Structures are given as structure tokens and as C-alpha cells.
Amino acid sequence: MTQQQTQAWLDAQFAAAVERAAVPGASIAVLQNGQVATAAAGTLSLTTGVEATVDSIFQIGSITKLWTASLVMQLVDQGLVELDQPIQTYLPEFQLADAAAAASVTVRHLLSHRAGFEGDIFTDTGRGDDAIELYVASLSGLSQIFPPGAMFSYNNAGYVVLGRLVEKLRLQPYNEVLSQHLAQPLGLASVSPSPYEAILRRAAVGHVTGPDGQVVSAPVWALATSNAPAGSMLAMTAADLVGFAGLALNSGRAPDGATVLGAGALQAMLTRQVDLPRLTGLGQAWGLGYEIAADQPTLVVGHDGNTIGQAAFLRIVPEAGLAIALLTNGGDPYQLFSQTVSVLLRDLVGFQTEPWPTPAERPADGADCDVAPCLGRYSSSILDFVVRQDDEGRIWVDQEPKGLLLEMGERPERQEVTVFGPDQLIQLEPSGGLHPIFAFSGDDGAGRRRYVNFGRVIERAD
Numbered sequence: 483m484t485q486q487q488t489q490a491w492l493d494a495q496f497a498a499a500v501e502r503a504a505v506p507g508a509s510i511a512v513l514q515n516g517q518v519a520t521a522a523a524g525t526l527s528l529t530t531g532v533e534a535t536v537d538s539i540f541q542i543g544s545i546t547k548l549w550t551a552s553l554v555m556q557l558v559d560q561g562l563v564e565l566d567q568p569i570q571t572y573l574p575e576f577q578l579a580d581a582a583a584a585a586s587v588t589v590r591h592l593l594s595h596r597a598g599f600e601g602d603i604f605t606d607t608g609r610g611d612d613a614i615e616l617y618v619a620s621l622s623g624l625s626q627i628f629p630p631g632a633m634f635s636y637n638n639a640g641y642v643v644l645g646r647l648v649e650k651l652r653l654q655p656y657n658e659v660l661s662q663h664l665a666q667p668l669g670l671a672s673v674s675p676s677p678y679e680a681i682l683r684r685a686a687v688g689h690v691t692g693p694d695g696q697v698v699s700a701p702v703w704a705l706a707t708s709n710a711p712a713g714s715m716l717a718m719t720a721a722d723l724v725g726f727a728g729l730a731l732n733s734g735r736a737p738d739g740a741t742v743l744g745a746g747a748l749q750a751m752l753t754r755q756v757d758l759p760r761l762t763g764l765g766q767a768w769g770l771g772y773e774i775a776a777d778q779p780t781l782v783v784g785h786d787g788n789t790i791g792q793a794a795f796l797r798i799v800p801e802a803g804l805a806i807a808l809l810t811n812g813g814d815p816y817q818l819f820s821q822t823v824s825v826l827l828r829d830l831v832g833f834q835t836e837p838w839p840t841p842a843e844r845p846a847d848g849a850d851c852d853v854a855p856c857l858g859r860y861s862s863s864i865l866d867f868v869v870r871q872d873d874e875g876r877i878w879v880d881q882e883p884k885g886l887l888l889e890m891g892e893r894p895e896r897q898e899v900t901v902f903g904p905d906q907l908i909q910l911e912p913s914g915g916l917h918p919i920f921a922f923s924g925d926d927g928a929g930r931r932r933y934v935n936f937g938r939v940i941e942r943a944d
Contacts, residue, residue, distance in 0.1 A: 483830055485517035491826075492521035499821040500524050505813035506689050506697070507534035510822060511720035513728060513805040514830065520721055526811065527687040529699045539672050539717040540686040540809035541704070542794040543787025546713035547641050549660055551593055551771025552729065553648045555747040556663060558589075562651055565590040565750070565770075572647055576618060580626040587630045589647070592640040593770040594755035598628045600862055601637030602938060606706040611655040617708035618646045625863065627941050628933070633923075634756045634768060635939035638712040645711020656711055667742045668729070670722040677704050680717045688791020689812025697812060700791035713787055720807040727798050727805035730772075730783065752783055752800070759921040760906070761937050762839055775835075782833055795819050802831045816915040840917050841900055841908050851901045853877055856922045860934045861943035864888075867934055869899075869907070869920075877907060879920065905931065 483491065492510060500508045500523040507524035520536040557563040566588050569576050578584035578599050591597045603624065607616035621639060628635070645656045652659045657675035665673035674680040680703075688700035705714035729735075730752065734743035754767035754774050763786065767774040775782040775797065784797040793815035795808045806823050808815075816838060824835040853871060860867040866882040877899050883892035895913075902908035905922040924932030926942050933939050 485512075485514045485519055488512050488514060488826070488830070489519035489521075491829075492519055496521040496822060497523035499818055502821065503814045503818040504697075505810050505815060505818050507538070507686055507812075508808065508810045508815075508818060509534060509536060509538055509540060509720040510809070511536075511724045511807045512826060512830075513724035513731070513803075515803045518721055518724060522720075526684065527699055528689060528697065529687070532684070534686065534811075535684060536721065537672070537719055538684040538686055539674055539680060539719055540794060540811060541688070541715065541717045541787070541789045541792045542713070542723060542796075542809065543789045543792065544638075544713040545723070545785045545787040545794050545796050546711065546716040548771050548785050548796075549664055549716065549726070550641050550644050550648070550711040551751060552743055553659060553663060554589065554593065554644050555743060555751060555770065557648070557651055558750075559744040559747050563589055563647070565593070569643060569647065573618070573643065573650060576643055576646075577622040578624050578626060579622070583626040583630055589644075590755070590770065591630045592637070592644050594768050595634050595637045595640065596631050596756055597637055597640045598630045598632060598635065599624050599626050599637070599639070601635060601639045602862070602864060603639045604706060604709055607708040609707045613707040614642060614646050614649060614656055614711065617642050627862075627939055633933075633935075633939065634758055635935065636764075636937045638709060641712040642709055648711070660716075664726070664742065667740060668725055668736050669738075670718065670725050672719040672722045674717045675710070676707070676715055680715075683717075685717060686792065686809070686811040688789060690791045702790060705789060714789065720809050723794075723796060723807035723809070724805040727796060727807070730798050730800050731803050731805060752781065759923075759935060760839070760919060761921060761935065762908075762916050762919045764937055776833070780831065780833055782827070795823055797823055797827060799827070799831050799833065804830055814915045838916050839902070839908060839919055841902070841910050844900060844902055844908070851904050851906075853901060853907070855930045856905065856907065856934070858930060858942060859944040860940040862938075862940050865940065866943070867940050869934070877901070879907070879909070 507526050509522040512519045522534045522536045524534045526532045587597045607613045692698040733745045734748045736742050751770040757767050765773040765775040772783040787794040793810045798805045827833040857869050864885045868880040871877050881895045898910045899907040907920045909918045921935045922931035926932040
């Protein structure tokens, strides 16, 4: 399809797809050989009824990590940071409960989610310019799950540490660095690093399911300032998000030809650093910041993001000059992704998006897989994860929030699961539109699995 044909398809199909997925409001942009097609549909807030338009901004959640990674790689370009140096070389104040592990965590480990310490830490340290600095100082008691570099475990806290690295070497708050070194050089006028900029624009509000089962506007607009480098509040239009993705399509150059990110640094970001087991909602591998959906025969990279009631998706095909951004504020964003982004990737470049896994894919010999080594309790500071089998042979997973997660309003959840493959279980009923896969690995010395991985790795506690 040409850019004009893509625009015609969006005009004809997007609004109906948004309605089918029960998404309150959404925006999409397709960057194709330097030209952008856009569409929007629905409402920005069920409370106010304000219409979603192509100039509306949505939060991009963890896609922010690509921005943080790019800011770090600019420092690498300039010789101010080396990827394989310990982060303590630049941030001696970075400390963990395991001092030896903290001393061996490198910049590369952090960028590729292989640092090995607990990552879902959302401590609110206020709204001042020192919020990120105070957050990093609060990590000193954090436990180590596995040795740095040993495996992949998605790590929000690690990206906050990288944000602090950027602040310290640039001598500016993170939001200012992001605006000055990425948004402005790329000419992205809608980029809003905090609610203070977002309030001046046509901003989407997240939507969640209330206690009575009704969809309502989220109680807050943004998460804590301390987590900004990991994705707690950055917002923009879909068109500006594919404008940022243009870095990967144009060898790190801005539309005016200026170099924003060196070609070598960009190539390193797009190169796989660690392979992943099959996990719901994650790709085959991870680069430096970028999720790698596939790299054979065509490289397809990107990232997804979630905040309170908002979900965002970005897919980039560098060889084809193609980038697609989808921004949503509730409902079933994964259905909308399948009916829009997946269709466009197929029709524009012939890439077949891997379907979201379901229990129906269970292998015929799945019943022969031994679940006994996976049974037991796994624990982090915010979650207990218990796998048990009842007298009828049915397998259950109990997720028991604690600590900060409990304070944030999360509640215990019990779900039935089934064997999906060797050392893999899948949830029978969907959560948020997807069936999570739980992958087990390692040996605890007693013939049992040491770790469970659902994107985040948790260690056995019993």
C-alpha cells in the first residue's frame, strides 16, 4: 500500500476497530517512507466526553524506556559512558543489599534488563527535581535475584537508575534532558514529559474497571515522578511517537539531517543482547532498550507500554522505512492491536505478527510434562507467587500482593493454569485480554525449579 492507501484504510477501518475492542479512545500513526498517515476515534475521557483527535496526546508508558536508552547511548557516542563499565563508575551512590552484585552491574546489563535485582519498585519520592536521585538512594536494601548478566528480567528500577545517570552527566533534570536532546532536535512539539506540559494539550485520561464492573476514568492521571525514566508519565501524539521512531529508520538522524544518535550506537541498540523464553506480550529477544519481535528474515523492533488505564504500542521495521504507533486509553487494547497494527504489518511488509498465546495452543503431549518441580512458593518484596495442584490434578496460581503493591490497591488473585509445554504454564482465563505464560527455570538443589518468569523473574522462597 502507498501512504495514500494506508490513510484510506485507516479512515475506513480504524473507528470501527476501536468500537469493537471497547476502547474509549485511541490514536494511530503510520510512518511510511517519510510520510505519515494518522487516525483517531472515540473519546479522551468518558467523564468529559471530549473527542479523541489526531492531535490528542496519550501516555506511552514503558515506551519511554526507548527514550531513556537513546539518551544513554548519546552519552556513549560522546565517550562519556562505556557500556561494559560498572554503573558505579558513574554513580557510586548506586548501592544494593548485595554489594558485590551492585559493583558488577554494568550499563549494558541495565539497558538489556539483565541487572538481576528486583525491578518493580515504585517508591514515590515526591515531585521535585530530586525525585529520581532520591529514588536511586532508596535502592540500597534491594535484593538480588540472580547474578548480573545471567538472564532477562524486565526491570523498571534499572531504567530509573539509567535516568539518574543521564541527569548526573548532563547536570540537568531528566525531563529537561529529554526535551533538549531528543524532542527538540527531532521537532516533536507535542512531547510532554510531565503533567505540567500535558495539561496544556488535548490529553487522554486512562480508564479502568470499577468495583461494579463498569469502565470508569482512572483515579489519577500519572504515576510517580520518581519512575519517569521507566515510563510513569511521558505523553505525546501518535505522530510524534513515530517521529521519534524515525531515528531507527534514518540512521539516527533528525528530519533536517542533524545527527541525534550515532549510527553505531543505534545499531547496538537494535542488536539482540539476550534471548527470551516465550512470554506473553514480549518478543523473542531484547537489545539495548529495544524489544526485538523478530530479526529473521526481517528485523522488527519496538516496545509496548502501560500506565493506569492507558496502553501504547510501537513497531518499527527499519529495512522497510516503516513505523506504527498505537495509543489507547482503556478497553481491550490487544484486540485493537491485532485488528490494526498486525494487519498493517502484514499488508505493508508481509510480517506476520505472532498471535497472543492461548491455552488452545497447548501441545498434544502437554499432559506428560511434569509439573511437580514447579510447585511451591516464589517471592519478591511486593508479591508472593504460589503454584499448587489440587486432589483432582488441577493446577492453580495464587498471586498475593504485599508491601507497596498492596498499598497501591492490588488484591490477591487466584487463577487456574494448565501445562503449556515443558516448564511452562498458561493461565486458562485471560487477564487484561491476554493469557499469561509462566516459565520456570533453574534448579534449587532439591530437584525443583528455582525461578518463575512472567517477564519478571521471581525466586523460589520455600
